[in-house]
Amino acid sequence: MHVILVGLSGSGKSTLGEALSKRINRPFYDLDKEIVKNVGKSIDEIFADQGERAFRSIETKVLDTICSKSEPAVIVTGGGAVIDPKNRSLMKRSGTVIRIKRSPEAILSTLNLEGRPLLKADPNRIYTLAREREDFYHLAADYTVQNETASDETLEALTHLVLTKDKAKKILLLNGPNLNLLGTREPSIYGNMTYEQICKSLLESAAKKAINLEIKQSNHEGELIDWIQEAVGEQDGILINPGAYTHTSIAILDAIRSVKLPVVEIHLSNIHARETFRAHSVTAAGAVGVIAGFGTMSYHLALEAMSNILTEQ
Numbered sequence: 001m002h003v004i005l006v007g008l009s010g011s012g013k014s015t016l017g018e019a020l021s022k023r024i025n026r027p028f029y030d031l032d033k034e035i036v037k038n039v040g041k042s043i044d045e046i047f048a049d050q051g052e053r054a055f056r057s058i059e060t061k062v063l064d065t066i067c068s069k070s071e072p073a074v075i076v077t078g079g080g081a082v083i084d085p086k087n088r089s090l091m092k093r094s095g096t097v098i099r100i101k102r103s104p105e106a107i108l109s110t111l112n113l114e115g116r117p118l119l120k121a122d123p124n125r126i127y128t129l130a131r132e133r134e135d136f137y138h139l140a141a142d143y144t145v146q147n148e149t150a151s152d153e154t155l156e157a158l159t160h161l162v163l164t165k166d167k168a169k170k171i172l173l174l175n176g177p178n179l180n181l182l183g184t185r186e187p188s189i190y191g192n193m194t195y196e197q198i199c200k201s202l203l204e205s206a207a208k209k210a211i212n213l214e215i216k217q218s219n220h221e222g223e224l225i226d227w228i229q230e231a232v233g234e235q236d237g238i239l240i241n242p243g244a245y246t247h248t249s250i251a252i253l254d255a256i257r258s259v260k261l262p263v264v265e266i267h268l269s270n271i272h273a274r275e276t277f278r279a280h281s282v283t284a285a286g287a288v289g290v291i292a293g294f295g296t297m298s299y300h301l302a303l304e305a306m307s308n309i310l311t312e313q
C-alpha cells in the first residue's frame with residue numbers, strides 16, 4: 001500500500017513527502033512532476049494551452065499509473081487532485097491517504113508561485129481554494145497532520161503515523177520442527193537454501209508488497225499452538241509449515257480452527273509423492289488451502305496467495 005499525501009498548494013507536502021520517503025525507504029513520486037515528465041510541458045503551460053479540464057484528466061491518468069506501481073511508494077498529489085471522486089476512490093484503494101494541513105495565512109507567507117497557475121495571478125485566491133476544497137480533503141483523507149510551520153516535529157509525527165497506522169497487512173509465518181535445519185541435510189528433498197536464506201528472501205518479497213511479515217520457528221508443538229492463539233488481534237493471516245506435525249497434530253488443527261484467521265499450509269516437498277504416511281495432512285483441514293511441492297517457491301506462492309486473500313476481504 002502507498003502513502004499518499006494530499007493538501008493545499010504550499011502546505012509543505014512535497015518537502016515532507018520526500019523526507020518521509022527517505023525515512024521509510026520507499027520510492028517518491030510527485031504527481032505534478034510526473035505530469036510534467038509525461039506531457040513534456042510545465043504545469044503553467046498545460047493550463048495556458050489546454051485549460052484546467054484537460055489538466056485534470058491528465059492528472060487522473062498519471063495518478064492511476066503511479067498508484068498501479070507494485071512497490072509501495074510515497075506519493076504527493078497536487079492541491080486539486082482530491083476534487084475528482086475518481087481520484088479520491090483511487091487513492092483510498094491504493095493506500096493510506098494523509099492530509100497535510102496548513103492555514104492559508106501560513107501558506108501565503110512562504111509560497112513560491114512557480115508551477116501554481118491557480119495562485120500566480122492572485123495569491124489571495126488561496127483563501128477561496130481553502131474554503132472550496134475543505135470538504136474534499138476531509139472526504140479523501142484517512143488522517144490529518146498539521147504542518148503550520150515546517151519543522152522536524154511534523155516529519156516525526158508523519159513518520160510515526162505512517163509506521164503505526166499504515167494499512168499494511170500483517171502475516172505470521174510459522175515453521176515447525178526441524179525446518180531450522182534446512183540447507184544442511186537432505187537437499188534433494190528440501191533444496192540447498194538455508195532456513196536463514198529462505199527467511200531473508202521472504203522478508204524482501206513481503207517488504208515489496210508492503211506486508212508486515214513475522215517469521216517464527218519452533219520444534220515444539222505447544223509453542224506453535226501458543227503462537228497461533230496469540231495471533232488473534234495481532235495478525236491478519238497465518239502461513240504455516242507444521243513440519244512432521246502436519247501428519248499427526250489434531251492440537252494444531254484445533255488451534256488453527258479456533259483463531260478464525262485465514263491460514264495457508266505450506267510444504268516444500270510434494271507430500272503426496274513421498275511415503276504414504278506423509279500423504280495425509282491432519283492440519284490442512286483448517287486451512288484455506290495448501291501449497292506443496294515447489295521447494296522454496298511454495299513459501300513465496302503462499303505469501304502471494306495470502307496477500308490476495310487479505311486484499312479481497
Ligand code: CA2
Binds near residue numbers: 245268
Ligand atoms: O515438505 C515439507 O515442507 C514438510 O513439511 C517438511 C517436514 C516433513 O516432515 C513433512 O512431511 C513435509 C520435515 C522438515 C524437516 O526438514 C529437514 C531439513 C533438513 C534436514 C532434515 C530435516
